[in-house]
Amino acid sequence: MAQRKSTKGNNRDTQTNTHSNHASIKTSSHQGKRIAKATLLLVLSIFVSAGLLSFLCCFDYTTLTGPRQVTTTITKPPIITLHRFPRQCGVVQNQTQPVSEDGTNKNKPRSNHSRPPTCPSYFRWIYEDLRPWRETGVTREILEKARSKAHFRVIILDGRVYVKKYRRPIETRDTFTLWGIVQLLQWYPGRLPDLELLFDADDRPTVRSIDYRGQQHPGPPPVFRYCSNDASLDIVFPDWSFWGWAELNIKPWAKSLVAIEEGNKMTQWEDRVPYAYWRGNPNVARTRKDLLRCNVSDQEDWNTRLYINDWATEFKEGFKNSNLENQCTHRYKIYIEGWAWSVSEKYIMACDSMTLNVRPTYYDFLIRGMVPLQHYWPIRDLGKCRSLKHAVHWGNTHVDQARKIGEEGSRYIREEVSMEYVYDYMFHLMNEYAKLLKFKPEIPLGAKEITTDSMGCPAKGRWRDFMAESMVMSPSEVSPCEMPLPYSPMELREVLERKANLTRQVEVWEDQYYQAKTIGRNGSGYVLKYLQMKYVYDYMFHILQSYGKLMKMNVEVPEGAKEVCPETMACPVKGGRMRQYMDDSLILSPSNKGSCETPPPFEDDELKKFLEKKKSVEKEVEKWTNEYWEEQNKSLQH
Numbered sequence: 001m002a003q004r005k006s007t008k009g010n011n012r013d014t015q016t017n018t019h020s021n022h023a024s025i026k027t028s029s030h031q032g033k034r035i036a037k038a039t040l041l042l043v044l045s046i047f048v049s050a051g052l053l054s055f056l057c058c059f060d061y062t063t064l065t066g067p068r069q070v071t072t073t074i075t076k077p078p079i080i081t082l083h084r085f086p087r088q089c090g091v092v093q094n095q096t097q098p099v100s101e102d103g104t105n106k107n108k109p110r111s112n113h114s115r116p117p118t119c120p121s122y123f124r125w126i127y128e129d130l131r132p133w134r135e136t137g138v139t140r141e142i143l144e145k146a147r148s149k150a151h152f153r154v155i156i157l158d159g160r161v162y163v164k165k166y167r168r169p170i171e172t173r174d175t176f177t178l179w180g181i182v183q184l185l186q187w188y189p190g191r192l193p194d195l196e197l198l199f200d201a202d203d204r205p206t207v208r209s210i211d212y213r214g215q216q217h218p219g220p221p222p223v224f225r226y227c228s229n230d231a232s233l234d235i236v237f238p239d240w241s242f243w244g245w246a247e248l249n250i251k252p253w254a255k256s257l258v259a260i261e262e263g264n265k266m267t268q269w270e271d272r273v274p275y276a277y278w279r280g281n282p283n284v285a286r287t288r289k290d291l292l293r294c295n296v297s298d299q300e301d302w303n304t305r306l307y308i309n310d311w312a313t314e315f316k317e318g319f320k321n322s323n324l325e326n327q328c329t330h331r332y333k334i335y336i337e338g339w340a341w342s343v344s345e346k347y348i349m350a351c352d353s354m355t356l357n358v359r360p361t362y363y364d365f366l367i368r369g370m371v372p373l374q375h376y377w378p379i380r381d382l383g384k385c386r387s388l389k390h391a392v393h394w395g396n397t398h399v400d401q402a403r404k405i406g407e408e409g410s411r412y413i414r415e416e417v418s419m420e421y422v423y424d425y426m427f428h429l430m431n432e433y434a435k436l437l438k439f440k441p442e443i444p445l446g447a448k449e450i451t452t453d454s455m456g457c458p459a460k461g462r463w464r465d466f467m468a469e470s471m472v473m474s475p476s477e478v479s480p481c482e483m484p485l486p487y488s489p490m491e492l493r494e495v496l497e498r499k500a501n502l503t504r505q506v507e508v509w510e511d512q513y514y515q516a517k518t519i520g521r522n523g524s525g526y527v528l529k530y531l532q533m534k535y536v537y538d539y540m541f542h543i544l545q546s547y548g549k550l551m552k553m554n555v556e557v558p559e560g561a562k563e564v565c566p567e568t569m570a571c572p573v574k575g576g577r578m579r580q581y582m583d584d585s586l587i588l589s590p591s592n593k594g595s596c597e598t599p600p601p602f603e604d605d606e607l608k609k610f611l612e613k614k615k616s617v618e619k620e621v622e623k624w625t626n627e628y629w630e631e632q633n634k635s636l637q638h
């Protein structure tokens with residue numbers, strides 16, 4: 001593949017230069033962004049291919065085909081739109097294979113008529129994300145406040161999508177996000193309401209809730225982005241990688257899933273390496289650098305195996321080490337955030353391995369549906385090495401439970417975050433959002449319509465392949481899943497509390513595990529310190545001295561008694577172990593220090609208390625033992 005494409009090398013180089021110049025101009029002006037630029041997502045920005053950077057100037061209005069549904073109420077099966085892409089517009093790049101061999105589109109979301117009618121529970125967060133505008137709605141004025149933060153504006157009007165771009169984001173995130181929206185309209189044609197939304201394609205949330213408290217702020221700017229956190233009001237939307245991450249050769253989600261499922265079959269759980277695996281770029285966040293300290297070394301084995309992914313080498317070698325499907329070889333896989341949330345999450349989760357989730361600060365649209373100990377194992381951010389070591393120890397001593405957590409996490413990702421549900425999430429989010437709009441959406445000056453053809457036809461290389469692979473060929477045969485009801489304040493509190501409790505539970509186990517280690521250390525500390533021979537002699541000295549003080553008689557040497565001294569005892573013993581031990585324990589010269597001082601005697605209740613304390617600790621441990629066996633008996637009976 002690489003060789004076949006080599007003729008485009010010059011083209012790519014040109015682009016490389018252009019793009020890195022562009023990046024460096026930005027970086028010098030913004031220190032904060034400089035770090036952002038260093039993110040994993042960015043490492044490859046220098047490899048951005050020519051394909052889509054300039055697609056805006058290549059709109060081909062003649063490719064618009066077929067009548068479109070124009071109202072939002074029609075539910076009749078809509079007319080199937082025929083596209084030139086990828087078949088007939090492949091003049092420029094015909095050498096890349098656009099569709100799968102048999103001509104069918106394997107990546108079309110599967111229609112499954114037995115799909116449960118209610119959406120997965122993480123859809124309920126849509127209401128929470130839109131809550132800040134529930135009273136005020138989104139007026140034109142409120143919307144335009146988001147303009148300065150946005151990379152682009154999406155307008156959906158009469159079933160068509162238009163875009164107006166403001167700034168260029170990292171790599172081609174915007175392209176694949178827009179592609180996803182165009183495909184959504186293909187999947188549910190004529191069913192999306194008119195709307196205008198503003199999208200910020202950078203990593204970190206920007207709408208701080210603290211800035212929008214009180215009466216003087218009628219409504220925060222509604223900014224759509226890929227992730228948010230508890231201190232922000234950004235609205236989360238599925239990220240571009242569901243349609244592919246061309247710069248890193250990460251295929252569209254539906255296709256990645258198939259590959260990872262194959263990879264899963266290659267190594268059965270029993271045969272997987274019983275350590276925690278991570279592979280990634282540590283330079284994007286301090287917490288990742290911190291993680292690397294947990295790698296196995298001569299001094300310490302934290303039960304981890306960590307590797308740095310060097311994307312530049314990966315690129316040169318055709319991504320052979322970063323293939324996701326080849327990374328399902330360990331029983332435990334670590335998920336850790338990068339500059340913000342990390343796209344790697346879903347691929348890690350899909351491996352059937354137990355995910356060790358280093359406490360995240362950001363959330364994307366899917367993570368909020370996951371529960372500790374059901375879908376993943378929570379890891380402390382502070383003290384992560386100890387936490388990881390314990391997690392792996394727990395997993396290796398509770399193999400069935402660990403395996404179940406791994407499988408349940410994967411099932412969640414495969415089934416509840418399937419492409420169908422990704423489209424459903426987008427659909428419902430946009431629908432609920434549109435209900436809040438207090439103005440009639442308009443197409444602003446300079447906006448362009450985007451379609452499958454207008455985006456796909458000019459695309460080249462992997463960009464084009466991924467578009468072809470993630471293209472929706474025909475509308476869904478089923479309606480979107482039904483939105484669940486919003487959380488009541490009490491339900492929401494309970495959900496959060498339950499998660500916090502489960503995380504706390506794991507932390508308690510961890511503390512107990514390390515307590516066991518401390519007891520061991522304290523025990524040997526006691527012996528090593530207080531059972532030195534010096535103290536044994538001191539003890540003998542003091543007890544004999546105290547005993548001697550009690551003598552109410554004259555001490556006499558009885559008949560037949562013999563004086564003993566080292567010579568008389570040792571000299572007759574000729575060699576052997578006995579002689580050896582005598583030699584080894586012979587005192588050669590008197591102590592030059594006095595004996596230690598005896599502490600004062602126990603007071604009456606002091607001794608009683610000491611013994612009672614010992615007893616009660618013993619009772620407590622006995623209780624734990626009984627509880628443990630009752631549990632075991634119960635689970636045996638079931």
Ligand SMILES: *[C@@H]1O[C@H](CO)[C@@H](O)[C@H](O)[C@H]1NC(C)=O
Nearest residue numbers: 088089090091092093094095
């Ligand atoms: C593209 O390739 C297909 C099959 O490989 C071929 O049938 C078609 O004619 C080619 N199109 C052009 C414009 O070269």
Ligand SMILES: *[C@@H]1O[C@H](CO)[C@@H](O)[C@H](O)[C@H]1NC(C)=O
Nearest residue numbers: 110111112113114115116415
């Ligand atoms: C459809 O969904 C059901 C339940 O969700 C599942 O058991 C079944 O395997 C799915 N069928 C197909 C063809 O995907």
Ligand SMILES: *[C@@H]1O[C@H](CO)[C@@H](O)[C@H](O)[C@H]1NC(C)=O
Nearest residue numbers: 292295296297305306307308
């Ligand atoms: C972690 O340790 C393994 C095993 O010694 C080694 O192969 C790997 O390169 C180390 N990773 C890093 C990032 O140093």
Ligand SMILES: *[C@@H]1O[C@H](CO)[C@@H](O)[C@H](O)[C@H]1NC(C)=O
Nearest residue numbers: 493494495497498499500501
């Ligand atoms: C969480 O733990 C607290 C204290 O142990 C308990 O009172 C509460 O009911 C738990 N909440 C949930 C939702 O499990």
Ligand SMILES: *[C@@H]1O[C@H](CO)[C@@H](O)[C@H](O)[C@H]1NC(C)=O
Nearest residue numbers: 515516518519520521522523
């Ligand atoms: C171990 O020893 C230290 C210091 O003597 C003490 O503070 C700690 O409580 C002991 N740990 C346990 C588990 O008894």
Ligand SMILES: *[C@@H]1O[C@H](CO)[C@@H](O)[C@H](O)[C@H]1NC(C)=O
Nearest residue numbers: 625626627628629630631633
């Ligand atoms: C568990 O079951 C065994 C045999 O069935 C019984 O002897 C034992 O007392 C039980 N232990 C507890 C703690 O219930």
